[in-house]
Amino acid sequence: MRKKIVAGNWKMNTTIAEGKLLLDSVISQMPALASNHQVIFCVPFTQLFVANEIVNQSSKHNIFLGAQNCHDKAAGAFTGEISIPMLTEVGVHSVIIGHSERRQYFGESNTFLKAKVDALIAANKQILFCCGEPLQVREANTQNEYVTAQLKESLFHLSPETFMQHIVIAYEPIWAIGTGVTASTEQAQEMHASIRHLLAETYSAEMANEITILYGGSCNGSNAKELFSCADVDGGLIGGAALKAELFLPIIQALA
Ligand code: PEP
Numbered sequence: 001m002r003k004k005i006v007a008g009n010w011k012m013n014t015t016i017a018e019g020k021l022l023l024d025s026v027i028s029q030m031p032a033l034a035s036n037h038q039v040i041f042c043v044p045f046t047q048l049f050v051a052n053e054i055v056n057q058s059s060k061h062n063i064f065l066g067a068q069n070c071h072d073k074a075a076g077a078f079t080g081e082i083s084i085p086m087l088t089e090v091g092v093h094s095v096i097i098g099h100s101e102r103r104q105y106f107g108e109s110n111t112f113l114k115a116k117v118d119a120l121i122a123a124n125k126q127i128l129f130c131c132g133e134p135l136q137v138r139e140a141n142t143q144n145e146y147v148t149a150q151l152k153e154s155l156f157h158l159s160p161e162t163f164m165q166h167i168v169i170a171y172e173p174i175w176a177i178g179t180g181v182t183a184s185t186e187q188a189q190e191m192h193a194s195i196r197h198l199l200a201e202t203y204s205a206e207m208a209n210e211i212t213i214l215y216g217g218s219c220n221g222s223n224a225k226e227l228f229s230c231a232d233v234d235g236g237l238i239g240g241a242a243l244k245a246e247l248f249l250p251i252i253q254a255l256a
Contacts, residue, residue, distance in 0.1 A: 001036045002036065002209070002210060002212055002234055003020070003036050003037070003038060003168070003211055003212045003234065004034075004036060004037045004040045004212065004234050004235045004255050005037070005039070005096070005100075005168060005234065005236075006038075006040075006213070006224060006235050006236055006237040006238065006243025006251055006252050007038075007039070007040035007041075007066060007096075007128055007153065007170075007214065007216055007234050007236070007237050007238065007256055008039075008040070008041050008042060008238050008243075008248055008253075009042045009096060009099070009216075009237055009242060010041070010042060010043050010044060010066060010068075010162065010238050010243060011101070011239060012044060012243060013044070013243055014043075014047070014243065016046060016047050016050055017052070018049075019043055019044070019047040020047075020054065022091045022243070022245060023041060023043070023051055023054050023059075024054060025245035026041075026214040026245045026248055026249060026252075027054065027055075027058050027060060027063060028199075029245065030060065030063075030249060031248055031252070031253060031254050032060065032202070033060070033061060033062040033063075033101070034063070034110075034255075034256070035061075035074065035177075035239055037062055037063045037256075038063075038064060038253050039062065039063050039064070039068060039131070039242065039252055040064045040065070040066040040093070040128070041055070041063070041064075041092050041242075042065075042066035042068050042094070042096055042128075043065070043066075043165065045067065045068075045082055047060070048067065048087070048090040048092060049090045050067060050088055050090070052065055052090050052091030053090075054101075055091070056091065057070075058251060059114070062240075063241055064093035064094055064126075064181060065090075065091050065092050065093055065094075066092065066093065066095060066096060066128065067082070067087050067092045067094075067095045067096070068086055068095075068099070068100075069082070069095070069102060069118065070082055070083065070084050070095050070097075070098070070116060070118045071084075071116070071119075072112075072115040072118070072119040075118075076115060076176055084119055084123045084125065084192060085121060086125070087125075088123060090165040091215075092125070092160050093125065093126060094125060094126040094127070094128055094168075095116075095126075095127060095128065095132065095189050096127050096128045096130060096237075097113055097116050097117060097120065097127050097128065097129050097130065098113045098128045098129055098130045098131065098150070098154065099172075100130060100134075100172060100174045100177060102204060104174075110193055111150070111153065111154075112157075112185075113129075113154040114153065114157065116152040117129070117154055117155060117158070117167075120166070120245050121158070121162055122248075124166075124225065125166065126166060127156070127166050127168065128168050128170050128214070129151075129155060129162065129166050129167055129168065129169055129170065129188070130170045130172050130216070130237070131147045131169065131172070132169060132171055132172040132173045132174055132216075132217070133147060133173055133174065133175075133246065134174045134175065137166040137173065138173065141254040142189070142234075143173070144194050147191065147194075147195065148198055150200065151169070151195070152202075155167060156202055160204065160207040162209050163203065163207065163211070164207055164211065166187075167211065168212045168213075168214060169211060169212070169213045169214065169227065170213075170214040170215075170216050170237040171188070171191050171192060171195060171213060171215055171216070172215075172216035172217050172237060173187075173191075173216070173217050175217075175237065176216075176217025176218050177216065177217050177218070178218070178239055178240060179216060179217075179218060180218050181217075181218040181222075182217060182218040182223050182227075183215065183217055183227050184188060185202055185227055185229075185230055188215045188227055188230055188233055189230040189231065189232055189233065191233035192213045192230065192233050193231070193232045195209065195213055195232075196208045196209070196211070196213065196232050198206075199211055202219035211236070212234040213232060213234055214233075214234060214235050214236050214237045215227050215233050215235075215236050215237075216236060216237035216238065216239070218240070219237075219238050219241065219251065220240075220247065220250075220251065221238040221239045221247055221250030221251055221254070223247075224236060224250065224254035225250040225254040228254050228255060235255055236251060238251055243248060
């Protein structure tokens with residue numbers, strides 16, 4: 001059965017004290033998750049150690065710790081970067097790769113992301129691989145081609161087995177991230193179906209049916225249920241609304 005996921009991307013927000021309160025509050029109030037459901041907290045690097053203790057101490061199942069980035073090399077002279085072994089040491093299960101903010105502000109290319117994907121697979125991590133088009137591309141109605149190139153250049157060298165085991169796709173139209181403008185359910189479903197069709201063509205229909213495809217971009221407690229009810233939307237990657245328990249909890253509940 002396809003996994004359904006709600007992942008919170010805290011970005012560069014919250015101190016250790018604030019993060020601890022937020023995590024305690026969400027975990028203590030969230031419902032028990034179905035066996036194919038996951039909730040992932042992608043917290044800032046400085047909080048991973050403490051967050052790992054909180055997640056481990058919880059009696060709730062299927063809650064995981066995520067990081068927001070990593071380097072593809074295991075160690076070396078890469079000032080300011082973080083390696084996968086360092087993330088493993090603090091209990092990281094999933095890593096966001098290719099977020100539009102990394103692509104846009106830090107120049108991360110599809111080829112660079114491919115190297116990170118391979119390194120994460122070698123370390124047995126789950127990868128939340130982000131793709132999505134900017135506004136000009138949507139206005140030119142070439143979003144399918146744009147997203148296809150992102151997926152092809154970073155992921156399509158993988159075998160179907162490896163893809164199924166490690167990759168979760170997060171479709172995040174850039175014009176919807178942090179803007180309060182959400183893709184309509186039709187726009188989200190159309191792109192998710194197109195991604196699944198591409199996977200079916202590239203690999204197989206069986207494989208495509210197993211891949212979790214999340215929506216991201218101004219998802220909140222009011223629109224999550226409708227978005228998640230689309231046939232090809234398997235949950236969400238959540239930014240702003242992951243920073244307050246009262247905003248994040250209804251999104252988790254929308255998974256059910
Ligand atoms: C994100 O940055 O991944 C995101 C979806 O942000 P927001 O929910 O704030 O639009």
